[in-house]
Amino acid sequence: MKVGILGSGVVGQTIGAxxxxxxxxxxxxxxxxxxxxxxxxxxxxxxxxxEKTQNKARVATFQEAxxxxxxVINATSGADSLKALELAGEANLxxxxxxxxxxxxxxxxxxxxxxxxxxxxxxxxxxxxxxxTAKVVKTxxxxxxxxxxxxxQVAGGDxxxxxxxxxxxxxxxxxDLLQQWFGWRSVIDLGDITTARGAEMLLPIxxxxxxxxxxxxxxxRIAR
Amino acid sequence: MKVGILGSGVVGQTIGAxxxxxxxxxxxxxxxxxxxxxxxxxxxxxxxxxEKTQNKARVATFQEAxxxxxxVINATSGADSLKALELAGEANLxxxxxxxxxxxxxxxxxxxxxxxxxxxxxxxxxxxxxxxTAKVVKTxxxxxxxxxxxxxQVAGGDxxxxxxxxxxxxxxxxxDLLQQWFGWRSVIDLGDITTARGAEMLLPIxxxxxxxxxxxxxxxRIAR
Numbered sequence: 353m354k355v356g357i358l359g360s361g362v363v364g365q366t367i368g369a370x371x372x373x374x375x376x377x378x379x380x381x382x383x384x385x386x387x388x389x390x391x392x393x394x395x396x397x398x399x400x401x402x403e404k405t406q407n408k409a410r411v412a413t414f415q416e417a418x419x420x421x422x423x424v425i426n427a428t429s430g431a432d433s434l435k436a437l438e439l440a441g442e443a444n445l446x447x448x449x450x451x452x453x454x455x456x457x458x459x460x461x462x463x464x465x466x467x468x469x470x471x472x473x474x475x476x477x478x479x480x481x482x483x484x485t486a487k488v489v490k491t492x493x494x495x496x497x498x499x500x501x502x503x504x505q506v507a508g509g510d511x512x513x514x515x516x517x518x519x520x521x522x523x524x525x526x527x528d529l530l531q532q533w534f535g536w537r538s539v540i541d542l543g544d545i546t547t548a549r550g551a552e553m554l555l556p557i558x559x560x561x562x563x564x565x566x567x568x569x570x571x572x573r574i575a576r
Numbered sequence: 577m578k579v580g581i582l583g584s585g586v587v588g589q590t591i592g593a594x595x596x597x598x599x600x601x602x603x604x605x606x607x608x609x610x611x612x613x614x615x616x617x618x619x620x621x622x623x624x625x626x627e628k629t630q631n632k633a634r635v636a637t638f639q640e641a642x643x644x645x646x647x648v649i650n651a652t653s654g655a656d657s658l659k660a661l662e663l664a665g666e667a668n669l670x671x672x673x674x675x676x677x678x679x680x681x682x683x684x685x686x687x688x689x690x691x692x693x694x695x696x697x698x699x700x701x702x703x704x705x706x707x708x709t710a711k712v713v714k715t716x717x718x719x720x721x722x723x724x725x726x727x728x729q730v731a732g733g734d735x736x737x738x739x740x741x742x743x744x745x746x747x748x749x750x751x752d753l754l755q756q757w758f759g760w761r762s763v764i765d766l767g768d769i770t771t772a773r774g775a776e777m778l779l780p781i782x783x784x785x786x787x788x789x790x791x792x793x794x795x796x797r798i799a800r
Contacts, residue, residue: 466695471780472685511799514781542784550781556695557738557774560766561798573797574785575735 356381356421356444358414358436362395363453363497364427369405370501374533378409381417381440418444423451423529424486430456430475431468434482445486449522452476452548453492453500455555464559467552476516476548487522490548491515491530491539494558496568501534503571511573513539516548540574580605580645580668582638582660586619587677587721588651593629594725598757602633605641605664642668647675647753648710654680654699655692658706669710673746676700676772677716677724679779688783691776700740700772711746714772715739715754715763718782720792725758727795735797737763740772764798 353376357368360382368380380398384390388399388411395401398411410420418424418440428436433454437445456468456475469475476490491513492500503509513536517523523541530536542550554572562568577600581592584606592604604622608614612623612635619625622635634644642648642664652660657678661669680692680699693699700714715737716724727733737760741747747765754760766774778796786792 461696470695470777471690507799511797540785540788542781542788547781547784550784553694553777553780556777557766557771560771560774561764564764564766565798565800567800570798570800573735573799574789574794575731575797576789576791576794 353377354420354422356417356419356424357427358417358424358440359427359429360395360398360411361393361427361429363500365392365395365401366497366501367425367427367453368409369401371533372405372409378405379417379420380409380411381414382411383414383436383439385411385413414439415441415444421448423449425451426454426479428454430454431458433475434478437479437483442483445483447485448487449525450479450483450486450488451492451526452479452488452490455493455552457555464556467555470549470553474546474548474552476545476552480518480545487517487519488545489515489517489519489522489526490545490551491526494551494554495571499569499571503534503536506569506571507573509535509537511538511571514542514551515539516542516545516551518545577601578644578646579603580641580643580648581651582641582648582664583651583653584619584622584625584635585617585651585653587724589616589619589625590721590725591649591651591677592633593625595757596629596633602629603641603644604633604635605638606635607638607660607663609635609637638663639665639668645672647673649675650678650703652678654678655682657699658702661703661707666707669707671709672711673749674703674707674710674712675716675750676703676712676714679717679776681779688780691779694773694777696773698770698772698776700769700776704742704769711741711743712769713739713741713743713746713750714769714775715750718775718778719795723793723795727758727760730793730795731797733759733761735762735795738766738775739763740766740769740775742769
């Protein structure tokens, strides 16, 4: 399947490499596709990423990545997501499933980060309002990139993921893909896109747990 | 032990009845201690509660309950907590452990509730600032009242609770009490009182999960 990934940091690179490994046709979109040698935040350079994927993927602009994708994944940092999606272009997102894995983290006050939007709104809702014909599905934002693409690394995969979105068929498709691509066995459908508020508001305790446990290799499980 | 519980709704009544059962000397504080026949929100009347506790507990004002307690539990609704604690009186809270189980839920916009304070502040921090010599410990707010006092009802008790607070000895004492009183086996210390932001921000997804799962008998477990 043709997948466009927006964002070349740890999350975009990790998801992208996994999808290439799964045989998908990936284009990774970034603001500066010609700067292959620069480190990408905490992530390696895109030259290294391309080598890791055995040059089976391409690096391109946000616009080209979104145009390429039958499905588009927003893996940009939450503070930049709306700008990146504007650059991707409404026409390239229209009617497509847009998987939003970003968190609107605000590092401007230092650590730990707070949220740029929460409680009565969410990043996922902002994206859905800005791109009304895209089928926004919020998911994967509640766990570390390594766990996103390999949930079995934590407690044998016995933990939960959440999805929020207005389009039932899109959510159902995404739940299937999460299973096929990454092996997610338990995905809880929270409801419409407004329920992304709850999923994004897990981030503050996620950051505190990272400190308390001393590792990002954990995840939420809903004991029943 | 002498315990003062502030709040006569479902949470205060449930915790109070359990502590009486455990042999503690409980005074339940309420704004209207003489109105024993009125229903208390979704909870039964205090007449029924006293009968349930075989009249081993007392119902009194917030002030009397706080004065009585070696340990005080804030089980009022979050929107009313600061007012109730003012009525309890700073002198009756000074240097005591104040277990804060309330959530600052805002029902004024309808369902689902949003939070009155979050992200860069929390109810627990507001309480700690208003009562600087009290040892505020935030806990129990992330689960239903029935689960609070009997965690074994969900998945055999294999799930987690959180504590936040500035006083390490007070948190350690509360962790012991949670085990003795209710049987909590796993309590994660998130850090100082500012980490209550994360615990309170679990409420939106808790409410969504209540809808998605159709039962309040669940809890968060941190898979590791």
